[in-house]
Structure formats: C-alpha cells, structure tokens
Amino acid sequence: MNKIEIERAHQRVEPHVHRTPVLTNSFLNELIGASLYFKAENFQKVGAFKARGAINALSQLDKSIEHVATHSSGNHAQALAWGAKKLGMKATIVMPKNSPQVKVDAVKGYGAEIVLCKPTLEARESTLQEVLAKTPGKFIPPYNHEHIICGAATAAKELLEDSKDIEAIIAPVGGGGLLSGTALSSKHFASSIKVYGAEPKMADDAQQSFRVGKLIPSVNPNTIADGLKTSLGEINFKVISKHVEDILTVTEDEIKEALFLILERMKIVVEPSSAVALAVVLKNKELFNNKKVGLILSGGNLDLTQLRLWKK
Amino acid sequence: MNKIEIERAHQRVEPHVHRTPVLTNSFLNELIGASLYFKAENFQKVGAFKARGAINALSQLDKSIEHVATHSSGNHAQALAWGAKKLGMKATIVMPKNSPQVKVDAVKGYGAEIVLCKPTLEARESTLQEVLAKTPGKFIPPYNHEHIICGAATAAKELLEDSKDIEAIIAPVGGGGLLSGTALSSKHFASSIKVYGAEPKMADDAQQSFRVGKLIPSVNPNTIADGLKTSLGEINFKVISKHVEDILTVTEDEIKEALFLILERMKIVVEPSSAVALAVVLKNKELFNNKKVGLILSGGNLDLTQLRLWKK
Numbered sequence: 001m002n003k004i005e006i007e008r009a010h011q012r013v014e015p016h017v018h019r020t021p022v023l024t025n026s027f028l029n030e031l032i033g034a035s036l037y038f039k040a041e042n043f044q045k046v047g048a049f050k051a052r053g054a055i056n057a058l059s060q061l062d063k064s065i066e067h068v069a070t071h072s073s074g075n076h077a078q079a080l081a082w083g084a085k086k087l088g089m090k091a092t093i094v095m096p097k098n099s100p101q102v103k104v105d106a107v108k109g110y111g112a113e114i115v116l117c118k119p120t121l122e123a124r125e126s127t128l129q130e131v132l133a134k135t136p137g138k139f140i141p142p143y144n145h146e147h148i149i150c151g152a153a154t155a156a157k158e159l160l161e162d163s164k165d166i167e168a169i170i171a172p173v174g175g176g177g178l179l180s181g182t183a184l185s186s187k188h189f190a191s192s193i194k195v196y197g198a199e200p201k202m203a204d205d206a207q208q209s210f211r212v213g214k215l216i217p218s219v220n221p222n223t224i225a226d227g228l229k230t231s232l233g234e235i236n237f238k239v240i241s242k243h244v245e246d247i248l249t250v251t252e253d254e255i256k257e258a259l260f261l262i263l264e265r266m267k268i269v270v271e272p273s274s275a276v277a278l279a280v281v282l283k284n285k286e287l288f289n290n291k292k293v294g295l296i297l298s299g300g301n302l303d304l305t306q307l308r309l310w311k312k
Numbered sequence: 313m314n315k316i317e318i319e320r321a322h323q324r325v326e327p328h329v330h331r332t333p334v335l336t337n338s339f340l341n342e343l344i345g346a347s348l349y350f351k352a353e354n355f356q357k358v359g360a361f362k363a364r365g366a367i368n369a370l371s372q373l374d375k376s377i378e379h380v381a382t383h384s385s386g387n388h389a390q391a392l393a394w395g396a397k398k399l400g401m402k403a404t405i406v407m408p409k410n411s412p413q414v415k416v417d418a419v420k421g422y423g424a425e426i427v428l429c430k431p432t433l434e435a436r437e438s439t440l441q442e443v444l445a446k447t448p449g450k451f452i453p454p455y456n457h458e459h460i461i462c463g464a465a466t467a468a469k470e471l472l473e474d475s476k477d478i479e480a481i482i483a484p485v486g487g488g489g490l491l492s493g494t495a496l497s498s499k500h501f502a503s504s505i506k507v508y509g510a511e512p513k514m515a516d517d518a519q520q521s522f523r524v525g526k527l528i529p530s531v532n533p534n535t536i537a538d539g540l541k542t543s544l545g546e547i548n549f550k551v552i553s554k555h556v557e558d559i560l561t562v563t564e565d566e567i568k569e570a571l572f573l574i575l576e577r578m579k580i581v582v583e584p585s586s587a588v589a590l591a592v593v594l595k596n597k598e599l600f601n602n603k604k605v606g607l608i609l610s611g612g613n614l615d616l617t618q619l620r621l622w623k624k
Contacts, residue, residue, distance in 0.1 A: 102576070267359060267581040267612035268580055269580060304620075304623065305623045307616045307619055307620065
C-alpha cells in the first residue's frame with residue numbers, strides 16, 4: 001500500500017465522507033503538558049472512521065456485484081450498510097447478539113438486513129457463509145483488507161494536512177485497520193512521526209503480538225471499549241510490526257477517566273474506544289511532554305445510558 | 313441597547329471568548345424538513361454563552377473595583393469566576409445548595425470563593441448582601457443588566473454573520489439574557505428575522521408574562537432544564553415584549569427526546585436547556601417548514617450521570 005494508493009483512496013472517499021475537524025482543548029493541553037490535536041471522526045458519517053474504509057472498498061467492486069455482506073460488532077456494520085445504500089447495493093450484516101442496541105438500530109436505519117448470531121468469531125464466519133450461500137455477493141471484511149486499510153488511512157492523512165509538524169500520532173487498535181492505516185499515512189506523508197497504538201489492557205492481543213513478533217489472538221476480551229475487542233488482522237499486523245513505534249495499554253478505569261474528560265471538557269460525544277488514545281497520553285505524560293501529538297478519535301457511537309455506571 | 317452598543321460589546325468580548333462554530337446535521341434537517349444552524353455555545357469558554365455577558369460587564373467596571381460577586385445556580389457563576397480570574401479580580405459566588413455538583417466544582421476550579429445558601433431567590437439575595445457587607449465589591453447580576461444582555465447578544469450576531477439568510481432564530485429563555493440579546497442582534501443586524509423563545513412548560517413564566525403583558529414570576533419551577541428555572545428579568549422582559557415573535561413551550565419528555573437527538577446524532581454534549589430550542593422546532597415543524605432556522609445551543613454543562621434516568 002504505497003503513497004499513490006492512499007492518495008487514490010482519498011480521492012474515492014472524499015466525495016462521500018466529511019472532512020472532520022481537528023479539535024484542540026486548552027484544559028487538556030495544560031493537564032498533560034503537550035499540544036493535542038484530536039481528529040474528530042466521531043463527527044464522521046455513521047459516527048466513525050469506518051465509513052472511509054467501507055466506501056473505499058465498495059467503490060472498487062466490479063459493477064456486476066449487487067449484494068455485499070459482513071460480520072461486525074458495530075461500526076463496520078453501520079459503515080457497510082451506509083455505503084451500500086449510498087452506492088445502490090443491497091447489504092446483509094451478521095451481528096453478534098450482544099452488540100449494543102444503539103448500533104443494531106443504526107444498521108437497521110440504513111436499510112441493511114441484519115442476521116444475529118452467537119458472539120464468537122466461528123459463529124460470525126459460519127453465519128456469513130450461510131448468508132452468502134443463500135444470496136450470492138461479496139464479503140467486505142471489517143479490517144483485514146488493503147482497501148479497508150487505505151480508506152482508514154485517509155483520516156490520518158487529513159490530520160497531517162490540517163495540523164502541521166505533528167511529532168507523534170496515536171490511534172486505538174482493535175482489528176488494526178485504523179492503526180495500520182494511520183501508520184501508512186504517517187510513513188508516506190510525514191515520515192519522521194512516531195506512531196503509537198492504544199489498546200485496553202483487557203484486550204491486549206495487539207501489544208502481545210507486537211512484542212512477541214507473531215499473531216496472538218484475543219481470548220475472551222472484556223472491555224468497555226467494545227470496538228477494540230476484535231483480534232488483530234494478518235495484513236494489519238504486518239504493517240503495524242514494521243511502522244509502529246509501540247503499542248501501549250490502559251486499564252478500564254483509565255479509559256473511563258479519559259472518556260469523562262472528553263465528554264465534560266471537550267463537550268463532544270465519543271465512544272470508549274476513542275478515549276483509549278487519550279488514556280494512553282494521560283498515562284505516559286513524560287513520553288509526550290512538550291510535543292505536538294495527534295490523536296484519532298475513532299467514533300462517537302456511545303451507549304449514553306452506560307455513563308452512570310462508569311462514573312466514579 | 314442600540315447597534316453600536318452591541319458592536320462595542322463584541323469588540324470587548326472577542327479577545328476573550330471563542331468564536332464558536334455553527335453546526336449543521338443532515339439527519340435533523342431531514343427529520344424536521346428545515347435547514348437548522350446550531351450556534352454551538354456549548355463549546356464556549358466555561359461551556360456556556362454566559363462567558364460573553366460576564367466578560368462584557370466586568371471589562372466595563374471602574375478600575376478601582378477589585379471584588380465582584382453574584383448569585384447563580386450555575387453557568388453565570390462559572391462565567392463570573394472565569395472572567396474575574398481573567399481580569400485579575402476576586403470573585404465570590406452565592407450558589408443554592410441544590411446546584412449540580414459539576415457546576416459547583418467548575419466554579420471552584422476557576423478560583424472563586426463559594427457561599428452556599430437555601431435554594432430560594434430571597435436567600436440568594438440576602439446572602440449576597442451579607443457577602444458584600446463583609447467584603448465590599450460590585451454585584452454582577454446574571455441577566456437583568458444591559459451589559460450582560462449586550463454580551464449575550466454577540467452569540468446571535470456571530471451566527472447571523474456566519475450563516476446568511478436565516479429566517480427564524482430560536483433561543484431558550486430563563487432569566488431572558490440570551491433571548492433579549494438574540495432579539496436585539498436580530499433587530500439590529502437582520503431585521504426581517506422572526507425571533508422565538510423556547511421554554512419548558514414546567515417553568516413557563518416567560519410565556520405567561522409575554523402573553524399577559526406583565527411580569528409573572530416563576531413559582532416552584534421543576535424542569536430538567538436547570539438553567540431555565542429563573543424568572544424573567546425586567547429589562548429582559550421589555551426587550552422580549554417588543555422584539556420577540558412568540559414564546560413556545562415544551563414538555564419534559566419533549567426536552568429529553570431533543571437532548572438525546574443532539575447527543576446521539578450531532579455527537580456533541582449539551583445541557584437540557586440547550587435542547588429546549590430543538591424541542592420547540594420538533595414540536596412546531598409546520599412553523600419552520602423549509603426555512604433556514606438558527607438555534608442557540610446555550611451550554612454544555614450536563615450532569616452525564618443523569619442520562620440513564622432520562623432515556624426512554
């Protein structure tokens with residue numbers, strides 16, 4: 001995935017997605033002793049960066065394909081449903097039964113068909129095969145695909161264009177679509193930047209894989225950052241191994257603290273996965289001290305009724 | 313309060329406050345059948361438009377004054393504390409005991425002294441007199457003052473500058489500082505615009521006063537829109553009587569519905585008082601059909617732990 005591929009992805013996605021703003025906050029800058037630049041993908045179409053990868057993948061499909069399908073616990077589901085509607089295709093989404101209701105409702109709202117399954121990777125994959133056996137079409141994976149990665153990369157590309165001289169950039173890591181895309185854009189468009197992955201300690205398969213040097217899948221991850229429960233993909237892992245400085249983890253309490261700081265101080269709604277990046281900066285102040293730091297706020301699809309339970 | 317006074321107020325406040333963005337949302341536009349322009353004062357300093365009035369009033373005080381005081385249930389308290397710190401003055405804030413903790417904490421954070429009192433207007437006023445007897449200084453009222461109104465007016469002035477051809481503008485009304493300021497800016501800078509006040513049915517003293525033609529104070533208002541419990545001020549009432557088209561009320565359920573639409577669809581944090589303006593538009597779709605409508609989102613100081621209780 002070279003520079004030109006990401007530039008072409010950007011040309012493909014730009015007509016469909018928002019160029020989301022880059023936000024700053026003087027309170028958080030003082031608290032941390034750094035200059036933070038938040039790429040607000042919570043304001044993106046479908047409320048998450050996933051819109052970028054979905055539209056990039058869908059718009060490269062053969063014209064003969066009328067049906068697309070995927071399995072996803074959340075934002076990729078919405079993104080594919082939205083993208084398919086936008087391009088006049090039919091979409092079927094296999095979702096685990098324990099997906100947040102707000103995300104299931106949103107997928108329905110974009111007119112996709114939903115098939116619920118058990119919350120295991122095996123059940124997701126077998127159900128998807130059944131769907132595609134019944135109605136032929138194309139599987140669009142959530143992260144382990146070059147078109148998805150190049151689409152995700154456009155968020156960091158815009159951040160680097162809009163905020164000059166960023167020295168470090170942090171993206172949350174679940175399946176690794178956003179982090180691998182962020183790493184590629186950083187390499188191609190601002191090669192001296194250090195890229196960090198931010199991960200919940202309760203779902204630290206990416207950190208383990210990164211440090212050991214081989215893919216170690218996630219086992220029963222249990223974190224409020226529901227978007228980061230998935231295991232790292234193979235293509236994503238290759239990119240991350242090569243171009244990421246380190247993957248740093250945070251506890252559930254640290255994620256909650258960062259989430260409330262964003263909600264209460266920045267006055268924007270983000271989902272816990274987005275707060276993981278800020279939590280990493282809060283925990284590693286000395287690493288980012290006096291630096292210009294970019295953070296990707298990956299999405300804003302938060303179940304607001306959970307906040308009471310998470311507040312200390 | 314003529315055009316020049318508001319322009320001078322704008323010159324006074326501009327170096328200290330944010331020029332907050334004007335937001336749009338395609339989902340809400342479709343839902344309502346109108347083009348909505350949200351002036352996002354939830355992103356303002358201290359999280360509310362009140363910063364504008366406070367700094368406009370404080371910066372016109374005689375240089376000899378070193379201490380300012382007020383009584384406020386919330387955002388004016390923060391605004392005065394913040395403004396006093398900014399201009400190097402000491403501030404004492406009389407707050408009713410039942411003020412949201414998030415607002416009490418914020419006032420403390422700006423370094424002001426807090427004196428708690430019973431949650432009645434009488435207790436607030438007598439406690440304030442005691443404070444000023446002990447430490448001489450100047451009382452800065454929350455809304456019933458021309459400098460406060462001219463400061464508040466600058467929010468609508470910016471909205472009208474940044475979004476051309478707005479046909480109607482809606483502001484929530486509590487004490488009436490924001491609504492009277494909005495009405496004055498609309499008259500002076502875009503005279504053909506119709507201005508509406510948005511009020512909770514459970515605190516409808518402004519609607520009653522407006523329709524009867526004399527000030528009727530609020531009696532035991534009980535609404536989640538805590539910023540709108542105060543009774544309309546005299547100066548505010550005069551301006552509103554002359555320049556406002558109508559005052560429209562909404563129920564608590566309608567406020568909650570609008571609040572969740574803003575949080576979930578716009579991905580921004582606003583307090584219930586801000587949602588009252590959108591609730592009025594949702595309830596009166598025919599009045600705003602196909603129009604360009606401005607809404608002032610007055611603030612973002614929301615007690616997030618309450619959301620679970622408010623969600624249907």
